[in-house]
Amino acid sequence: MTxxxxxxxxxxxxxxxxxxxxAHMLPTPGPAELVPLAEAAGRTLAAPLRAATALPGFDNAxxxxxxxxxxxxxxxxxxxxxxxxxxxxxxxxGTAAEIATGAPVPAGTDRVVPYEAAExxxxxxxxxxxxxxxxxxxxxxxxxxxxxxxxxxxxxxxxLGLAAAIGLDAVAVYPRPRxxxxxxxxxxxxxxxxxxxxxxxxxxxxxxxxxxxxxxxxVGTTMIGDDADGFAAAVADSAxxxxxxxxxxxxSVGPADGLHQALDRLRAVVYVDGVDCxxxxxxxxxxxxxxxxxxxxxxxxxxxxAAFTIVEPMLAGLTGRPLPQPRRARLAxxxxxxxxxxxxxxxRTAAEGVRLVDGGQPxxxxxxxxxDAFAVVPPGPLADSVELLHLPQ
Numbered sequence: 001m002t003x004x005x006x007x008x009x010x011x012x013x014x015x016x017x018x019x020x021x022x023a024h025m026l027p028t029p030g031p032a033e034l035v036p037l038a039e040a041a042g043r044t045l046a047a048p049l050r051a052a053t054a055l056p057g058f059d060n061a062x063x064x065x066x067x068x069x070x071x072x073x074x075x076x077x078x079x080x081x082x083x084x085x086x087x088x089x090x091x092x093x094g095t096a097a098e099i100a101t102g103a104p105v106p107a108g109t110d111r112v113v114p115y116e117a118a119e120x121x122x123x124x125x126x127x128x129x130x131x132x133x134x135x136x137x138x139x140x141x142x143x144x145x146x147x148x149x150x151x152x153x154x155x156x157x158x159x160l161g162l163a164a165a166i167g168l169d170a171v172a173v174y175p176r177p178r179x180x181x182x183x184x185x186x187x188x189x190x191x192x193x194x195x196x197x198x199x200x201x202x203x204x205x206x207x208x209x210x211x212x213x214x215x216x217x218x219v220g221t222t223m224i225g226d227d228a229d230g231f232a233a234a235v236a237d238s239a240x241x242x243x244x245x246x247x248x249x250x251x252s253v254g255p256a257d258g259l260h261q262a263l264d265r266l267r268a269v270v271y272v273d274g275v276d277c278x279x280x281x282x283x284x285x286x287x288x289x290x291x292x293x294x295x296x297x298x299x300x301x302x303x304x305x306a307a308f309t310i311v312e313p314m315l316a317g318l319t320g321r322p323l324p325q326p327r328r329a330r331l332a333x334x335x336x337x338x339x340x341x342x343x344x345x346x347x348r349t350a351a352e353g354v355r356l357v358d359g360g361q362p363x364x365x366x367x368x369x370x371x372d373a374f375a376v377v378p379p380g381p382l383a384d385s386v387e388l389l390h391l392p393q
Contacts (some may be wrong), residue, residue, distance in 0.1 A: 013274035016342035024313035043173035052167030055142035176217035239291035249298030279362035280305035326387035346371035
């Protein structure tokens with residue numbers, strides 16, 4: 001879909017919660033596609049998961065033992081194994097059939113007596129009275145056409161097994177958003193210890209697996225310099241091809257920060273231009289044609305915070321998933337209130353709640369590497385508990 005050209009620049013920064021909500025509400029997923037179960041893991045259901053058959057599909061034994069009718073002792077006749085092709089003969093009163101778990105129970109069966117609860121002498125079986133039937137009836141778990149999961153659910157490993165069990169070979173899912181990562185900066189190197197005056201890129205190696213964990217199909221990672229024309233061309237090419245372009249660095253207003261100029265050349269619609277949080281303030285959320293553009297700061301911890309702020313919810317919107325809901329926990333220790341900005345702080349789970357981890361500076365990932373979550377501390381008086389952002393392993 002092509003949008004009408006509109007020039008727009010948000011005149012003030014956006015609070016953290018509103019930026020996150022906007023990033024989720026603005027994008028929409030692509031058209032649904034039917035894919036085989038083998039290709040569906042990690043995708044998002046585009047339609048409810050409905051059963052193609054009853055589950056179980058027939059009355060079957062829940063234990064290895066004896067299918068019996070009437071009161072014992074019972075005389076054992078037939079032997080029924082799972083996967084038998086023929087319908088077993090009905091049981092007469094006082095008779096039994098040896099039966100395997102999952103095998104169809106004969107008509108007339110009152111219950112299945114497990115081996116461990118039975119005593120057999122020759123062809124006679126005896127057991128104490130028991131109210132447990134150990135029979136799984138047809139449709140006991142699922143009825144044909146019954147909806148089991150709603151659209152928007154993630155296709156997890158158990159979902160794949162469930163879909164197979166209810167007779168499905170394929171499921172309707174949303175496509176994975178095609179994402180390109182542009183990492184900018186003349187000073188960056190991508191291998192080995194950096195020489196004097198240069199810096200090793202820490203953002204690319206960090207964001208590639210993070211984007212994949214959020215459901216993205218990464219179509220490429222490109223290192224770009226600070227030349228204005230080359231920078232703008234790289235952003236324009238990516239926006240025309242990818243669903244989402246994540247630009248790392250150049251989102252601020254410094255002499256080498258060219259994202260705003262590139263967006264002006266594209267006549268992009270800018271929805272977020274700065275977020276009231278620390279670290280990660282210089283964030284940008286824009287759209288050029290049909291391509292979304294997320295601008296992240298160049299400092300690695302600030303870039304990680306910005307990715308959780310706008311990229312994670314944007315990918316949830318593009319994949320048809322609900323906005324991830326943070327859990328809450330008590331923040332142990334002391335923290336000075338901040339009246340202006342939301343703080344995103346590295347924390348680690350402790351017996352008394354979560355405890356702050358040192359090393360949360362914008363340009364250093366030591367705190368994030370030692371953390372198992374990020375605490376979201378809104379401006380103003382400190383609450384009894386804080387929201388926690390999940391860190392994928």
